[in-house]
Amino acid sequence: MQNYDHKKIEKKWQSEWEKKEIYKTLNSGKGKKMYVLDMFPYPSGVGLHVGHPRGYIGSDVYARMKRMQGYNVLHPMGYDAFGLPAEQYALEHKIHPKKAVEENVKTFERQLSIIGLSYDWSRKVNTTDPKYYKWTQWIFLQIYNSWFDVIKNKARSIKELELIFDKSGNERVNAVCSNDTEIFTAKKWKLFSKKEKQDILMKYRLAYEGYSEVNWCQEMGTVLANDEIVNDIKGNSISERGGYPVEKKLMRQWFMRITAYADRLLSGLDELEWSDHIKEIQRNWIGKSEGSEISFKVRVTKKFSSGPRMREDEEPDHSENLFGNSHLIKVFTTRADTIFGATYVVLAPEHKIITNYKSQITNWEEVEEYISGIKNKTDEDRTKNDKEKTGVELKGIKAINPANGEEIPIWIADYVLASYGTGAIMAVPMHDERDRNFATKFNLPIIDEPLVDASEITRKVGGKIVTKYKMRDAIFARQRYWGEPIPLKHDKDGIIFELKNKDLPLELPKVKSYSFTGTGESPLAGIKSWVKEGYETNTMPGWAGSSWYFLRYMDPENKKEFASKKAINYWKNVDMYVGGAEHATGHLLYSRFWNNFLYDMGYVSFEEPFKRMKNIGMVLATDGRKMSKRWGNVINPDDIVKNYGADTLRVYEMFMGPFEQSLPWSTESIIGSRRFIDRVFRLQEKISDKKSSIEIEKILHKTIKKVSEDIENFAFNTAISSMMILVNEFEKTDFINKDDFKKFLQILSPFAPHITEEIWQNLGEKKSIHKSSWPKWDKKKIIDEMIKIAIQVNGKVRTELIIPIDMTEQKIKDLALKNEKIVVWTQNKEIKKIIYIPHRVINIVV
């Protein structure tokens, strides 16, 4: 008997499998389909630590079992490689990002290849490959050319909207649109110029151009993310690196109107087999709340003013204009029932109505100062919970509470956000803690008025019931180089043209420097030919390519479509998605959004892309911290594979604890998994043609059942522990039946593919174990004839009984009562009742 040489065995089988392409998947097959997908990685320069492959091993075990169970399994891998880290790596190493990605992919593949994962590598995708991002651009154009019909609750072509405008204007259109959209008739629409029409349509498109505030750092010449900013001693925002001042700057951006899908993204969660935890995070992120929109009239109290025209008897205005018109303040409240307790109104400092009353506000200087003070603060500063409330009253004007006609003061304060609701609130200090804090600080009245019916009062004061979401539209632009170019161009009059399909992909141009431009614009803006052609200079954000990659794996070489109808209809949604929980509010929301959109437009036949999902827990370092170069606690999987073998690494990573739980790595404990593999190898010596004992058969079949069920539930740790128990039993016997041992090898093979293949073929099999059929357990063989039950007196276990499984309840009770260990506790006492739980326990209550 030769010794177990993991290096030799693993190398041999890996090259054999590759040669025979045993993991290659066709877009058709006899069995049912099964799409098992890993979240594709961002190949970074530092390489993998032992935590990274844990999720891949889990999905691999699952995919391998499903394959053996007769499913046609799609199990691909690819790379998400656009974005900042690759760009920064390139800057540091002075190479092109494309080169950096190539290098990192190579490192990644070398590290993965030695673990023995069963990917179909022929389906590899890379988001930075023009052949791939051609279709990212194409999908962008479909989204750009769509609007959202609220009545039909789905996306429709923008051409249809134009037809509606031609026919009847937008008065009756119920669409999701930007909130400063004005109402027009068909007649008026026809009079608009081309540019004006374009601007109006832009307010309806699901991908649209707009402006948003960014954190701008002049010294660094770039936009910073929120977590790249810290506060100095005075509370001013400064960059984390360098400590330069950061201010807010309005910047042109592209957006995705994900808010149109808020309701569907919320209700779609119900049918998904995801952990409740992740669903809850998405629900909170979407943040649905129902309430009332109510208008408060503004009255100028300063005498002889020449302000906006106002008439007391004027009808409230119900236009969709965000900030209402000049003489009405529209507030959003979830507590319309408290309206009689409203003692003041608060506007966001950005509220448009403020400047409309510039000449009526008597303390304008003070107001202006407060507003400009807000400008230099980041949202984070403004929204710190423990922050003392600040604000300024708008003197000279008052609001009228529509419920009781009372005149109440109007304030501006940064605790009211322009981006949520209507940017204005009615303050009810009696019922709202924030309003109460504010009222206390500024000596505003706090009154206790009886509550009224919310919907009734809303109707009475001419308001309406509305639903609001916390979720915002997603910014879909980066002012950086390393991303997909946006496939649009404009002429000198600002008319936007989309690129035709035949002109896709619009490839990233070569550029001298892809570092920050200093103007905040993308490096593409520095390329004369690019700008001259009128191409868009923003690039797409990192999440663009990852929002649809699962569809490309189905048909990765297709040149005519992002994937053929046939392939999409065959594979449909991902059946099992495996990856980190940190993508809950990013990737997992965006890709659901894109997939919903593609469903609306008839490109895919399913609304939800990821039916089942398991979230891998993090592998922590031995010290309980995250593994990081910084702490010097990184364990490299290459070393583990070298010293213990890939099978041992795989078994250990699955055995160390529950799949979804974060666990500390222990190189000390890994020896247990290696011993297990060693024992399995040594068991070969005991193989015989003799029939196994009934006891061994029983435990074997129980183990097959347990392992099958555990893999299905991603309970890999207990699957392995049950196989360890079986091996312990095998070791106690003199011989092992060959067929029984082969069954054991099969259920172990998803975890330890190399050693099981080696023994399998040592036993005379010619075909790969991974192509064999998953063993079935025999129901008859797992039934115990004799079982052990506990006998309790008053809930405490006093003894155990071993009885035939079919013994009657009465007989068991008699036996229990006669038992000498029980009699000690029951004599001279009245037996009140006896509780019998079949096959488990008898409890005698005295």
Added chain:
RNA sequence: GCCCGAGUGGCGGAACUGGUAUACGCGCACGACUUAAAAUCGUGUCUCGUAAGGGAUGUGGGUUCGAUUCCCACCUCGGGCACCA
């Protein structure tokens, strides 16, 4: 602050739907093999107690014949959101 999740031996963890808590593995101790060590194998390993028996699943209470599991309060840790009207 609000919303989720978790807390079990020296360590990682197990326990179906309320039914014998501590499976499996690591570590440790002792023993076998060995000149010796490693490897391997065997035995033991929650705690107090000689035993009978008692006590332990973060803490305190409750429901129940019976609670790691359900309920209430609190403590600690992890995650999400963060003045969302």
